[in-house]
Amino acid sequence: MKRTLILACILLCSMELSAQSQWIQFSFVSKDFPCEEVPKELTISTILAGKDSTIFKQPFSECSKSIEIPKLPGMYSFTVKTQLYQPILLSFEIKENMADTIQLGDLVLKEPVSELDEVTITGIQRKFIEIDADKTTLTVKDNPVLSISSIYDAILKVPGIMPYPGGGFAVGGQMASVYFEGVPSSLSTDDLMNLLKSLPASSVETIEIISNPGASFDANVSGAIININSIGKPTKWLSGTVTLNYGLNQNQKISPSIVLSSRQSKWSWQLQTGYSNNERSNRDTSDRVFSSFNPEIGLNSDRKEQVHSSYFYFKPSATLNFSRRSSLIMNYNGSFGDTKFTGNSMTESPGMVPAIALQTDYTSRNYGMGNEGMLKFRQEFDTLKRVLNVTAFYSNYQNRSKRSNLQRVSEMDDFSILDYYMNINRFYLRADAEIPFEKIKFYMNFGVKYSLMHVDNIGSYNLNNDSSEIFDNRTYSSRIDFDYTEDNLAGYLDLKKKLGKKVTIGTGLRAENFSLSRASNVTSTARNNYFNFFPSFNAIYRMNSLVNVIGTYSRKIGIPGFSQYDPNNSGYYDPFTSSSGNSALKPNFYDNAQFKITFFDYAQLSVNYTHSQFLNLSEVVVQPNSLQTVQTFRTYKNVNSINYFMALPIPFVLFTKGLKFMDEPVEVDKMSFLYIYSSYTKTTIPDYSYVNRNKGMWTLGVYSQFILPWKIRMNVEYYITGKGNYQIYEFVRNRSSFDVSFSREFYEKKLKTSVSFEDIFNTDQSNTRVSFPNIHMNSYSKQDTRIIWFKIAYSFGRIEKNDSEGLNLPNVGGE
Structure with a gap:
């Protein structure tokens, strides 16, 4: 694991640190419309030293309203904005010994206006985190720690998120899916990581962590969801952000990008484009012991690899507002990737007679091109925010890969080529309705969805040829043509009810039918149909302004990825190593439950339990008295996993100052703090034979911020993961990383700069042990993680947020 969740403490400044409450009561009067039909949104902040900062924000429609805020002495501004009326500007003062309720009286709504506005009450403390029963929302915009980094860095600093072994992210010990504006990414793991490292965090408004996705999300969601929402509605003038990141070690990494946006009358648009050029070095060693021989035979491999990847993306989007209540959103996402691999490996068995000495030199080049389009029509039927969304999505992704191997054994050369062409087409059509009943605090969402995916993957091979001419004139001796089709039809209902001011509960039910078909010229055709119901439940009890108690439950299905079925040899290849899919894999039905307590929003204790009826994991197959290994997949039954997580900001x-500081407003970019977190994960797989006792894995991390002279912020991060088992893998050595960064803002925070030093002691590496029938394996993996990063971002123009318009970060990928 490279770095973890972290961040939370910076946000301490946004907490409501006093248990005392001040109630603000007011009501609305309207001549033209019943006031309950006028949508309103409320935000509270105070004024100190000429600065405003929002501490409360909430949409509502009632004619009368009571709001609870921390009882902190000071002047407050109160601004009410609506879709149809002029803003109402007021101010009030909170004093130490005053009554607990302030009456603002009747507020008159008059003179319709043409543009959608919102209600704002402004204050000293900016709230960077919002906790609900079904999700946790972290604000990235104007966050002094996150906004200088890439989206990838920002995600890893969210409390509870860790890198997933093999790529991606983990929440609660399970791999998380990445969504953009509520749409899942269809990019490969490598392309997605390249994109997230290229996109600036300054283009993001919020990151939502949905640990137990409800009925509105696909049943085929693996674990949690990380949903990324971009900066909102563009202004009438041009605005944007220019970003440049440059990383340096023995390799170079550079990623420039630009985000532009604007609007004219009924039209608004946004453009994101950027490029990344990334060089990296990898080293992998493997010690294999073949236990079916007597005496046992060992093979030791040492592989070194140099990777050069470039990635370009072009993502325009536009919104056409037909009226105040209807709009059409259009997104296009284009991307192109080019990755070159150059490597060599040495495989030896010095204990054998005669000894084995295999040298492999290889080159590989992958070209990937993606084109995606989305249309979304949004219609509000009345001022109570009854909404219908209809979305159509299509994507095409093509990948061409050419690999050449030179293998030398006993001074004899063999030549192999492995070429692939993959074509993936995805389509879905969905309709979603939102019906709120504000008077009784009851909310209902329901919808339907149909999706279709078709995959063709053609592998062409010429293995162990005695002529190098096949490198220049690529002729093939065998071919595997894999065809995969998946379609599903689903409907869902989500209900949410507020019980008083402290309790909110939600429940949902999704019915979904999956149809799978897979075939190839080397395996028989297989078809499966799965239909099931998938319930979900969540609840939150707000004990007071400081403590929340949350419980969630969901049932999901994990359909194996098409690559796990694919019989093509798509992994590393030499005479002793190959790979293939498994067409007999079963889908996983799993139940996931979580219980969490949060204090001040950022301190938390949580436990997450998952029972998986089936779980598909990697397996190495070796026949008795053979030295050839085949990397494939296997279905394990009745897998249980438990994860504990603790976080404490100091x-x-x-x-x-002692506890007196809790009565004073604090600005995050002027505060020094320490954030401590720890997690423990244990997975029990009855069908797997552990080499040693199955032990869970601990992770301990510390993240801190120090305010230095000249307004420089220094952030220090350290984590260590102990020995233990993760699924079938036993980590036999500790893994750790130590990072330091310095950052400063200029020109009213428009220019942001930073210098960071990652993995200073070069200890971020993986050492694992795994065992299968007839083989025991010890592996070591190390990438060039010790890097110096220089980052600069400049923002210009102004940005307004309008949640109802929906022009956000272009959706990357689809279902």
Whole structure:
């Protein structure tokens, strides 16, 4: 694991740190419309030293309203904005010994206006995190720690998110899916990571962590969801952000990008484009012991690889507003990737007579091109925000890969070529309705969806040829043509009810039918049909302004990825190593439950339990008295996993001022703090034979911020993961990383700069042990993680947020 969740503490400044509450009561009067039909949105902040900062924001439609805020003395501004009326501007003062309720009286709505506005109450403390029963939302915009980094870096600093072994992210010990604006990414793991490292975090408004996705999300969601929402509605003038990241070690990494947006009358548009050029070095060693021989035979491999990848993306989007209540959103996403691999490996068995000495030199080049389009029509039927969304999506992704191997054994050369062409087409059509009943605090969402995916993957091979001419004149001796089709039809209902001011509960039910078909010229055709119901439940109890108690449950299905079925040899190849899919894999039905307590929003204790009826994991197959290994997949039954997580922020001012600091507003970019987190994960797989006792894995991390002279922020991060088992893998050595960064903002925070030093002690590496019938394996993997990063971002223009318009970060991928 490279780095973890972290961040939370910076956000301590946005907490409501006093248990005392001040109630603000007011009501609305309207001549033209019943006031309950006028949508309103409420935000509260105070004024101090000429600065405003929002501390409360909430949409509502009632004619009368009571709002609870921390009772902190000071002047407050109160701004009410609506879709149809002029803003209402007020101010009030909170004093220490005043009554607990302030009456603002009747507020008159008058003189319709032409543009959609919102209700804002402004204050000193900016709330960077919002906790609900079904999700946790972290604000990235104007966040002094996150906004200078890439989206990839920002995600890893969200409390509870860790890197997933093999790529991607993990939440609660399970791999998480990445969504953009509620749409899942269809990019490969490598392309998705390249994109996230290229996109600037300054283009993101919020990151949502949905640990137990409800009925509105696909049943085929693996674990949690990380949903990325971009900066909102463009202004009438041109605005944007230019970003440049440059990383340096023995290799170079550079990623420039630009985000532009604007609007004219009924039209608004946004453009994101960028490029990344990434060089990296990898080293992998493997010690294999073949236990079916007597005495046992060992093979030791050492592989070194140099990777050069370039990635370009072009993502325009536009919104056409037909009226105040209807709009059409159009997104296009284009991307192109080019990755070159150059490597060599040495495989030896010095204990054998005669000894084996295999040298492999290889080159590989992958070209990937993606084109995606989305149309989304949104219609509000009345001022109570009854909404219908209809979305159509199509994507095409093509990948061409050419690999050449030179293998030398006992001074004899063999030549092999492995070429692939993959074509993936995806389509879905969905309709979603939102019906709120504000008077009784009851909310209902329901919808239907049909999706279709078709995959063709053609592998062409010429293995162990005695002529190098096949490299220049690529002729093939065998071919595998894999065809995969998946379609599903689903309907869902989500219900949510607020019980008083402290309790909110939600429940949902999704019915979904999956049809799978897979065939190739080397395997028989297989068809499966799965239909089931998938319930979900969530609840939150807000004990007070400081403590939340949350419980969630969901049932999901995990359909094996098409690559797990594919019989093509798509992994590393030499005379002793190959790979293939498994057409007999079963889908996983799993139940996931979570219980969490949060304090001040950022301190938390949580436990997550998952029972998987089936779980598909990697397996190495070796026949008795053979030295050839085949990397494939296997279905394990009745797998149980439990994850504990703890996080505690400690502001240093606590040691100088004691608890008195809790009565004072604090600005995050002026606060020094320490954030401590720890997690423990244990997975039990009854069908797997562990080499040693199955032990869970601990992770301990510390993230801190120090305010230095000249407004420089220094952030220090350290984590260590102990020995233990993760699924079938036993980590036999600790893994750790130590990072330091320095950042500063200029020109009213428009220019942001940073210098960071990652993995200073070069200890971010993986050492694992795994065992299968007839073979025991010890593996070591190391990438060039010790890097110096220089990052600069400049923002210009102004940005307004309008949640109802929906022009956000172009959707990357689809279902």
